Amino acid sequence: MLFATLNGVKVEANPKAQGTCLLCDQPVFPKCGEINVWHWAHYKDKNCDYWYEPETEWHKNWKLVFGKENCEIVISKDGCKHIADVLTNDDLIIELQNSPIQIDVIREREDFYGERMLWIINGKHFKNNFSIFKSRLDEDIKYFRFYDPLSAEFGKVDNSPKNEFNFTWSWCRKSWSNVQRNVFIDFGDEYLFWVKEGMGTNSGKGNQVMKKFFLNKYGGDLELLATLIDGSKDTIKRLKTYEK
Template sequence: MLFAIINSEKVEASPKISGACPLCKKNVFSKCGEINVWHWAHHKDVSCDSWYEPETEWHKNWKLAFGKYNCEIVISKDGVRHIADILTNDNVVIELQNSPIPKPIVRRRENFYGDGMLWVINGKHFKNNFFISSLDSTKDYWNSKYIHTPEGIVNKTTGEIVYVPKNNFTFIWNWPRKSWTDVQRNLFIDFGDENLFWVTEGMGTNNGKGILISKEIFLNKYGGNTDFSKVFIDKKEKRITNVQH
C-alpha cells in the first residue's frame, strides 16, 4: 500500500509513522528502506487483501499517475471488500499486475470488478520472450536517414513523416503465461517503453494479435496525468524497434 489513513487523510509512507489500513482499519506501519518502494505494511507483513501484490516502483508510478484520490480505492460488493489499484472518475477499475497470477484469481478479480475493469500488466519480465511483428513492411526506412517515432517514420533532414505504420501487430510469445488464457477484460502489457501493447487476441498463448497504444493516449483517456508517461518510460527500452520485418 502506498497510502494509509491518518486523521481521515490518505498519507504516503514516510519513516517511522503509523496509520490505519483503509480496508481492515488495523494499524499499519511505514516501511521505508533503501531498496523497496516506501510503503505501508500490516504487522507480521500479512495483508488483509488476498489479492495484494508487493509494492514496486512500477505500481507506484502507475498509481501516482492517477493521483492519490483515484488509487487504492476500497470497493465493496456483496459484503466482500478489496482495494482496487486505480478507480477512474468514470468508474473504470484498472488492475495492475506485476507478478504471475493464478488463473482462478484472474477470474475472481474480473467477476468482482465487473465489466468496467481492465488490466495493465508489467511485461518487463517476459519481454525477451515476446516478439511483436507487423505485417506492414517498413524495410525501406531502416537506415540512418530516418527515425522511427510513435507517430510514424520521419525523414531526419526534412522532418516530414514519410510513413505511418498500420497499427496491427501479431505476436509470438515463447513460454507464455498461460494463466491469462481466459482473460475476459481488456488487457494492456507495459513493456516499459512509451506504448502499451493492447492484446486483442490470444493472450496467454504462443501467438496472437494486438495494437500499440501510446501511454499518453491511455492516460488521457482514463484521466491520468500525462506528465507521468515520461516517468514510466525507460529510455533504454525501445520496444517499437523490436518490430520484425
C-alpha cells in the first residue's frame, strides 16, 4: 500500500513515518528501499487483503494520477472489506493488475465490486507477444501475404471502423478469457488498448483509447499524464504503427 493512516489522515510511506493499515487498523511500517516503491507493510509479513499484489512504480503512477483521495479506498460489502485501487468521483472502481491472476480471483473481485468497475492491466510484460494491427491487410503486409496474388485475402478492401483494431496474442493469459468487466491494457505508450472481443484468447478486437481522454473521462490529473507514458524507442515505434 502507498498509504496508511495517521490520526485519520492518509500518509505516504517515508523512513520516519508511522501509520496504521487502512483496511485492518493494525500498525504498519514504512518500507523505503532503493529498489521497490516506498510502501507500507504489515509486521509478520502478512497482508490483510489477499487480493494485494506487490506495489510497483506502475501501480503508484496510476494511483497518484487519480489523487490521494481517490486511490486505495476501503470498500465494505457483506461483511467483507477490500482496498480498491481507485474509486473515481463517479463511483467507478478501477482495479490495477500487474501480475498474472487466477480466474477465480478475477471473478471474486468482479463480484465484490459489481458492475461499476474496470480493469487496467500492465501489458509491458507481454507486449512482445501481443500484436495490434488495423486490418487483415496490415497483417498480410507483415507476413508478406499481401504480395501473393494467390492469397485469398489479396486485394481486399479494409472496411473496418476507423478505430477498430485486431490483435493476436501468443502465450495469452487465459485466466482473463471469462472476464466480465471492461479491460484496458497498458503497454506504456500514449494509449490504452480497450479489449472489445477475445480477452485472454489468441486473437480479438479492440480500440485504442488515448490515455489523456481516459483521464479526462474518469477524473485523472492530466498534468501527471507523462508519468503513465514511457519514452523508449520501442514505444515510439509502436505509436507510429497505430497512427497509420
